[in-house]
Amino acid sequence: xxxxxxxxxxxxxxxxxxAIMRVLWHHGEAAVADVYEALREERGLAPTTVATMLVKMxxxxxxxxxxxxxxxxxxxxxxxxxxxxxxxxxxKDRLFQGNTTxxxxxxxxxxxxDATELQRLKAAIAEKEGR
Amino acid sequence: xxxxxxxxxxxxxxxxxxAIMRVLWHHGEAAVADVYEALREERGLAPTTVATMLVKMxxxxxxxxxxxxxxxxxxxxxxxxxxxxxxxxxxKDRLFQGNTTxxxxxxxxxxxxDATELQRLKAAIAEKEGR
DNA sequence: GCGATAGTACTACCTTGGTAGTTCAAGAGT
DNA sequence: ACTCTTGAACTACCAAGGTAGTACTATCGC
Numbered sequence: 001x002x003x004x005x006x007x008x009x010x011x012x013x014x015x016x017x018x019a020i021m022r023v024l025w026h027h028g029e030a031a032v033a034d035v036y037e038a039l040r041e042e043r044g045l046a047p048t049t050v051a052t053m054l055v056k057m058x059x060x061x062x063x064x065x066x067x068x069x070x071x072x073x074x075x076x077x078x079x080x081x082x083x084x085x086x087x088x089x090x091x092k093d094r095l096f097q098g099n100t101t102x103x104x105x106x107x108x109x110x111x112x113x114d115a116t117e118l119q120r121l122k123a124a125i126a127e128k129e130g131r
Numbered sequence: 132x133x134x135x136x137x138x139x140x141x142x143x144x145x146x147x148x149x150a151i152m153r154v155l156w157h158h159g160e161a162a163v164a165d166v167y168e169a170l171r172e173e174r175g176l177a178p179t180t181v182a183t184m185l186v187k188m189x190x191x192x193x194x195x196x197x198x199x200x201x202x203x204x205x206x207x208x209x210x211x212x213x214x215x216x217x218x219x220x221x222x223k224d225r226l227f228q229g230n231t232t233x234x235x236x237x238x239x240x241x242x243x244x245d246a247t248e249l250q251r252l253k254a255a256i257a258e259k260e261g262r
Numbered sequence: 263g264c265g266a267t268a269g270t271a272c273t274a275c276c277t278t279g280g281t282a283g284t285t286c287a288a289g290a291g292t
Numbered sequence: 293a294c295t296c297t298t299g300a301a302c303t304a305c306c307a308a309g310g311t312a313g314t315a316c317t318a319t320c321g322c
Contacts, residue, residue: 014279018225032299049281051300056279070288070299084226085241091222092242094149095215100238101248107235108255110216111223117232118256124239125249125256145309163269180311182270187309201269201318 010061011078011086016053017062019043021076021083024063029075031068141192142209142217147184148193150174152207152214155194160206162199 013021023038024030030038036050054074057063065072096102107113113121144152154169155161161169167181185205188194196203227233238244244252 012278015225016280045280046282047299048283052282053280055301060278072300081241084237087222087226088237088242091218094146095218100242100244101251103242104235104238104244104252105255106215106219107231107238108252108259110212111219111231111234113231113235113259115260118260120232121235121239122253122256124236125253128239128244129246129249143308147310176310177312178269179313183272183312184310186271191308203270 011083012090013062013083013087016043016045016049017057018083020050020053020057021062021078021080024074024076025080029073031071031073033071035074142214143221144193144214144218147174147176147180148188149214151181151184151188152193152209152211155205155207156211160204162202162204164202166205 019039019042020035023035027034027038032047032051032054035054036045036047039045039050054063054065054072058065058074062076062078063074064077065074067073092098092100092103096106150170150173151166154166158165158169163178163182163185166185167176167178170176170181185194185196185203189196189205193207193209194205195208196205198204223229223231223234227237
């Protein structure tokens with residue numbers, strides 16, 4: 001067993017790490033060059049930067065790779081939803097003392113939503129109440 | 132003018148920084164020893180750790196201090212709501228591509244809320260629609 | 263007046279994320 | 293067979309957050 005770092009910390013992803021994960025989540029798996037290509041426009045990084053980051057991420061346990069010819073094909077080891085859940089929870093704890101309602105209220109009050117979206121949310125709440 | 136770091140980055144607070152800010156927000160202002168005392172239980176840090184962090188935070192522009200006798204009294208230079216807004220926005224952008232509705236839906240779906248809280252949220256939405 | 267104490271200043275170290283150059287080897291094309 | 297290219301390995305840096313020891317000094321209690 002390769003003693004991966006702490007389970008709890010596993011979902012703490014930096015900005016670039018998240019961007020890379022997004023590519024992997026969408027592609028299922030991808031070679032370094034693919035990830036590099038996917039991020040080229042928005043970030044313009046050196047290919048080695050992507051490669052290095054991937055190595056660090058593998059050490060951390062959030063991705064894994066297999067070899068195909070002489071290239072590395074990476075795939076996610078944590079799901080997008082797990083990452084979302086835990087990053088949101090963390091912010092919720094840090095900023096709202098874990099209070100989900102306070103968090104939602106904040107979003108309603110301070111982050112713009114148009115009428116249509118409010119409608120959608122009402123529906124979502126109603127549905128949740130339903131069960 | 133002491134050339135404080137970038138306005139945009141100003142609201143990116145680390146864990147300890149946030150904890151310290153919380154103390155300052157609640158107290159209005161506080162000496163190092165007070166902050167230390169307030170965090171002693173939950174964190175058990177050395178007093179110097181708190182002091183050092185405060186210095187870094189002042190350099191960054193998120194707090195300021197005045198002298199009283201030979202102690203430093205610190206006070207916040209950014210409001211809790213500003214920090215909340217910008218940290219939440221950041222997460223929203225990073226995890227939900229800036230989509231507030233998606234963010235709220237996620238909270239509703241994945242982070243527990245009891246019936247009373249749902250009720251309260253419905254009210255909040257209704258009120259927001261009202262105007 | 264003087265020693266103990268409380269407080270800040272300075273320095274140092276570690277970790278993580280981010281960025282990238284340089285080196286080396288495998289393989290593709292001619 | 294030999295060169296060009298493509299990929300990974302290794303190494304190096306930097307910044308920021310976090311943590312704390314040590315040094316120095318103003319002041320307080322006696």
